Amino acid sequence: MQYLFLIGCSLFFIGAIAALLIRPIKHALSIVVVITVLALAINLIFALMRLIALPMVTDLFPVFSDHASLFRADGLALFFLLVITTVAIPTVISTYSYLQHYLHKEASVRSFLISFSLLLLSTQLLVFANHSIVFLVCWELMTLMAYLGMLLEKEKEEVQKGSFIFFTTTHMATLFLYIFFFLLHDHFGSWSFSDFHLSSSMGTIFYLVCGFGFLGFGIKAGFMPMHFWLPWAHPIAPAPLSAFLSGVIIKTGIYGIFRVIEFCSPLPVWMGIIILVVSVFSAIFGVWYALTQHDIKKLLAYHSIENIGIIGIGIGLGVLGVSYSIQSLVWLGFGGALFHTFNHAIFKTLLFLGSGVICHNCHTRDIEKMGGIVHHASWFVGLFLIGSIAISGIPPFNGFMSEFLIYKGFFNAAAALGNYFPLLMLLLSVGLAFVGGLALVCFTKINSIMFLGTERSSLQSFKVSSTEYTALGMLASLCILFGIYPQSVLGIISSVITFNHAGIIIQPYTMFTHWEFLTVIFVSVLLTIVCVVLWKKFNTNQRISQAWGCGYTALTPRMQYTASSYADEINSIASQTLHLEKHVTAPKTLFPQPSHFVSHAEDFSEKRFIAPMYKYIMNKIDSFEFLSRTDIRFYISFMLIMAIIYGGIAIVWPH
Amino acid sequence: MATLIFQGLLPFLFILGVSPLLVGLINKQKALLTGRLGAPIWQPYYDLFRLSRKETIYASTASFISRLAPVVSFSVILIAGFMLPIGYVRPLLSFSGDIIVFAYLLGLARFFQILGAMDIGSSFEGMGAAREAAFAVFAEPIYFFTIGSLAFVSGYTSLYEVYLSIHLDNPSSLVFIIVSSISAFFLMVTECSRMPIDDPTTHLELTMIHEVMILDNSGIDLFLYQYSSYIKIMIYGIFEVLFFNPFSLHNQWLGFSLFAILLLLLSTVVAWVETMIARLKIKSIPQYLLFATAIGILNLLIYTFVR
Numbered sequence: 032m033q034y035l036f037l038i039g040c041s042l043f044f045i046g047a048i049a050a051l052l053i054r055p056i057k058h059a060l061s062i063v064v065v066i067t068v069l070a071l072a073i074n075l076i077f078a079l080m081r082l083i084a085l086p087m088v089t090d091l092f093p094v095f096s097d098h099a100s101l102f103r104a105d106g107l108a109l110f111f112l113l114v115i116t117t118v119a120i121p122t123v124i125s126t127y128s129y130l131q132h133y134l135h136k137e138a139s140v141r142s143f144l145i146s147f148s149l150l151l152l153s154t155q156l157l158v159f160a161n162h163s164i165v166f167l168v169c170w171e172l173m174t175l176m177a178y179l180g181m182l183l184e185k186e187k188e189e190v191q192k193g194s195f196i197f198f199t200t201t202h203m204a205t206l207f208l209y210i211f212f213f214l215l216h217d218h219f220g221s222w223s224f225s226d227f228h229l230s231s232s233m234g235t236i237f238y239l240v241c242g243f244g245f246l247g248f249g250i251k252a253g254f255m256p257m258h259f260w261l262p263w264a265h266p267i268a269p270a271p272l273s274a275f276l277s278g279v280i281i282k283t284g285i286y287g288i289f290r291v292i293e294f295c296s297p298l299p300v301w302m303g304i305i306i307l308v309v310s311v312f313s314a315i316f317g318v319w320y321a322l323t324q325h326d327i328k329k330l331l332a333y334h335s336i337e338n339i340g341i342i343g344i345g346i347g348l349g350v351l352g353v354s355y356s357i358q359s360l361v362w363l364g365f366g367g368a369l370f371h372t373f374n375h376a377i378f379k380t381l382l383f384l385g386s387g388v389i390c391h392n393c394h395t396r397d398i399e400k401m402g403g404i405v406h407h408a409s410w411f412v413g414l415f416l417i418g419s420i421a422i423s424g425i426p427p428f429n430g431f432m433s434e435f436l437i438y439k440g441f442f443n444a445a446a447a448l449g450n451y452f453p454l455l456m457l458l459l460s461v462g463l464a465f466v467g468g469l470a471l472v473c474f475t476k477i478n479s480i481m482f483l484g485t486e487r488s489s490l491q492s493f494k495v496s497s498t499e500y501t502a503l504g505m506l507a508s509l510c511i512l513f514g515i516y517p518q519s520v521l522g523i524i525s526s527v528i529t530f531n532h533a534g535i536i537i538q539p540y541t542m543f544t545h546w547e548f549l550t551v552i553f554v555s556v557l558l559t560i561v562c563v564v565l566w567k568k569f570n571t572n573q574r575i576s577q578a579w580g581c582g583y584t585a586l587t588p589r590m591q592y593t594a595s596s597y598a599d600e601i602n603s604i605a606s607q608t609l610h611l612e613k614h615v616t617a618p619k620t621l622f623p624q625p626s627h628f629v630s631h632a633e634d635f636s637e638k639r640f641i642a643p644m645y646k647y648i649m650n651k652i653d654s655f656e657f658l659s660r661t662d663i664r665f666y667i668s669f670m671l672i673m674a675i676i677y678g679g680i681a682i683v684w685p686h
Numbered sequence: 687m688a689t690l691i692f693q694g695l696l697p698f699l700f701i702l703g704v705s706p707l708l709v710g711l712i713n714k715q716k717a718l719l720t721g722r723l724g725a726p727i728w729q730p731y732y733d734l735f736r737l738s739r740k741e742t743i744y745a746s747t748a749s750f751i752s753r754l755a756p757v758v759s760f761s762v763i764l765i766a767g768f769m770l771p772i773g774y775v776r777p778l779l780s781f782s783g784d785i786i787v788f789a790y791l792l793g794l795a796r797f798f799q800i801l802g803a804m805d806i807g808s809s810f811e812g813m814g815a816a817r818e819a820a821f822a823v824f825a826e827p828i829y830f831f832t833i834g835s836l837a838f839v840s841g842y843t844s845l846y847e848v849y850l851s852i853h854l855d856n857p858s859s860l861v862f863i864i865v866s867s868i869s870a871f872f873l874m875v876t877e878c879s880r881m882p883i884d885d886p887t888t889h890l891e892l893t894m895i896h897e898v899m900i901l902d903n904s905g906i907d908l909f910l911y912q913y914s915s916y917i918k919i920m921i922y923g924i925f926e927v928l929f930f931n932p933f934s935l936h937n938q939w940l941g942f943s944l945f946a947i948l949l950l951l952l953s954t955v956v957a958w959v960e961t962m963i964a965r966l967k968i969k970s971i972p973q974y975l976l977f978a979t980a981i982g983i984l985n986l987l988i989y990t991f992v993r
Contacts, residue, residue: 402807403747403807405749405750405751405805406749409749409750412749413750416801420794420797423793423797424790425790425793425794425797426787426790426791426794427794431790434790435783435786435787438783438786439782439783439786439843442783442837442838442841442843445838445841446841453838453839453990454838454986454987454990456838457830457831457834457835457838457986460830460834460838461827461830461831461834464789464826464827464829464830465823465826465827467790467793467826468793468822468823468824468826469823471793471796471797471800471819471822471823472819472820472822472823474797475797475800475801475804475815475819476819478801478804479800479801479804479805479815480804482749483749483751483801483804483805483807484747484804484805484806484807485747485807544781544782544783545781545782548779548781548784549781549787551779552765552769552779552787552791555765556761556762556765556791559760559761559764559765560757560758560761563757563760563761563910564754564757567753567757567906570738570906572741572742573741573742573743573744573905574741574742574743574744575743575744575745575746575748576743576744576745576746577745577746578745578746578747578748578806578807578808578902579745579808579810579901579902580808581810586808588807590809591807591808591809591812592804592809592811592812592813592815592816596812596816597804597812597815597816597819598816599816600816600817600819600820601819601820601823604972
């Protein structure tokens with residue numbers, strides 16, 4: 032069965048070669064999409080078959096039996112493969128219609144297809160890597176391919192800037208990971224993941240390794256002080272790539288954090304507390320910054336930070352569970368985190384793909400200029416709405432289910448740990464409830480401003496192709512399935528956690544609540560809705576008339592509520608923290624004069640932390656300007672000098 | 687068997703049947719307190735009957751959201767009502783963790799109410815929706831600081847069991863319950879759009895939340911919205927009253943009549959508060975809600991250390 036995975040992986044190479052060679056470009060596009068979807072489907076089947084048979088498989092890849100340490104298919108890796116392939120299939124399907132708009136730029140489309148195929152491949156290999164160098168190569172390849180994919184519209188200045196920020200920031204993360212793995216290698220004398228066993232009794236090395244690991248993976252995942260690259264990179268990436276970026280690539284950071292946690296045993300309590308605090312902070316401020324945004328993709332990027340925060344809360348609870356060895360808490364925490372990882376991948380992909388469709392039809396990303404889309408494409412709006420409700424964590428969709436697990440984790444921790452934990456857990460649950468409330472405001476905002484009411488700028492037609500409907504429909508039905516029948520994934524998650532925490536005997540997930548009650552509730556809500564709708568249909572006479580305008584008949588679309596006025600009620604409360612600035616030029620005389628209003632929010636960490644640091648580093652680098660010469664001989668001598676220094680260090684290094 | 691049938695039917699009868707009566711009682715007492723004769727206590731039933739026969743008018747800008755929103759909000763609030771115990775009776779839907787499902791189901795209702803209001807594209811509804819959304823964010827923590835803190839203290843996660851765990855015999859827990867119930871009363875006032883947050887009787891749109899959101903709804907849609915707002919008052923009323931309902935009372939008829947008396951008392955309190963207090967300025971509502979949150983936190987801190 033391992034050959035299945037090999038076939039799947041090699042198909043990506045075939046896809047990349049096809050993207051390079053086949054002419055005309057139109058055929059190349061369809062062939063590559065078909066090959067890639069086929070490859071992903073094969074890998075999905077592989078992941079599912081392995082996951083179902085999980086307790087029985089060995090953790091080695093028999094194909095690579097000679098170098099058994101290079102790749103390893105354990106529970107966590109298979110689960111992430113499942114996540115990647117599940118959301119990559121709709122993404123690739125919608126790539127087909129997304130790229131139709133760019134067919135005139137042949138070279139760009141070809142390079143996008145090649146980098147996207149290799150991106151998919153490297154991400155899947157990454158989660159299987161068991162050797163540090165293989166991991167780093169896949170990691171680097173993933174970052175580079177994502178960067179190249181972002182350059183589809185490279186002539187635009189914002190694309191150049193955003194992709195550069197992505198490139199540099201993720202390379203900072205890679206630098207930290209190099210240090211992380213070198214420290215591990217230095218200490219354990221092995222590159223293999225299975226040989227790393229950290230414990231806090233090791234002293235400084237433990238803190239250093241954990242610090243660099245969490246920093247490196249945390250930047251990639253987008254935890255709050257290190258999140259600043261997300262709002263730059265997501266808006267400029269092509270929609271399928273930003274979907275993949277948010278759905279999968281930032282999840283590799285979560286995957287890395289899971290691995291770091293796995294290396295450590297026993298886990299210290301403070302680690303759990305730190306993860307919890309950072310995560311709640313990310314969740315609350317991620318969603319609050321999202322509320323201030325008008326750019327649909329930037330807004331969704333901030334929501335990724337919020338959801339990473341929620342995943343982090345789950346991980347923190349799991350860490351507490353491991354360190355106090357409370358089995359149910361381990362399950363609820365890590366299970367909630369894994370389930371939310373999956374769920375977030377699904378609905379965020381749905382929303383980003385949807386935003387791509389919207390941006391193409393409205394030719395803008397500014398939600399203040401949209402409106403009335405529901406009158407053109409009500410099915411599309413319905414699908415986007417499902418994603419929105421799911422991401423706000425509202426039942427009966429999947430986002431609620433994973434948050435439910437995390438809430439259960441809070442209650443469980445409070446009951447099992449006692450001491451000051453009930454208070455801490457209560458505060459955390461209030462924090463999560465607050466995040467839910469803000470997410471509700473944010474998603475009612477974008478749905479109502481973008482879709483409802485009347486058009487703020489004229490919109491002739493709103494085209495959604497059948498491939499896009501297929502992709503969105505697949506994702507939306509997964510949202511519904513996992514919401515109404517969560518048991519379908521919970522079993523898999525159970526076996527993953529049991530597999531990766533061999534020391535802990537995990538109770539079956541049916542212990543925690545009567546899952547069928549949730550299904551009963553949601554089904555009864557749906558039934559009631561259907562009954563009332565039917566009753567309404569047969570029982571009323573209806574008429575269509577003008578909306579009430581308080582006697583004023585010359586209403587224009589510009590008089591509708593805007594996104595900033597909708598969110599102002601709540602944003603103005605935290606205007607200091609959010610750096611929310613409003614510039615108003617009000618008419619001063621009785622007669623109409625030009626007037627305008629602009630409001631925008633600046634990112635706290637970017638303004639106070641990243642930008643000054645960048646400026647400082649640039650100033651320092653400027654002081655080395657005397658080294659820059661026009662003569663190439665200088666550079667050659669610099670290189671020689673550096674080589675001599677490195678060689679000297681290598682000779683005298685104690686070994 | 688008879689008891690089982692009774693237990694199954696009671697929530698339906700009570701939630702669907704008695705909710706309008708509670709509102710009628712509040713309105714009647716309020717009228718009496720302000721020296722008017724007032725409408726009969728059956729007036730909400732007449733209103734509902736009248737609305738159900740009226741023609742439904744949709745705005746020309748309305749989409750399927752407007753047609754769906756009242757239905758979703760009604761159905762969800764109704765089902766959420768079945769998760770609360772009526773008197774001492776075990777609710778229809780009760781399982782560990784329902785405390786969270788309850789809060790989030792009401793979130794679903796709110797999501798659709800807001801979308802339904804924004805669907806018209808009118809600034810009036812927009813204003814109401816913006817206020818509803820903003821105040822809901824501040825109301826959510828109150829829920830967790832009252833009933834949630836009870837759950838954290840008792841270790842149960844089902845509403846029925848949480849209420850079952852309340853004991854009024856211990857003075858420190860009595861104080862804890864009383865202060866929690868005050869926070870919960872603030873929550874009720876906010877969620878049900880009563881004074882001093884919102885004024886359900888005036889028709890000055892600019893100053894209101896709930897009424898302005900349903901400005902363009904009529905006929906059957908207005909019927910559903912009104913009915914769900916009545917049910918919501920009943921839900922939060924039960925929510926409040928159960929703090930004081932001694933579950934240890936095993937005589938079912940005595941327990942049930944005590945429950946009814948407490949609900950009656952609650953309606954008097956609401957009417958009295960609405961008579962005595964003027965509506966707050968919209969600007970100061972967040973402070974009011976944060977105050978309720980703050981007493982919740984203080985209360986919990988004190989209880990944790992005194993216990």
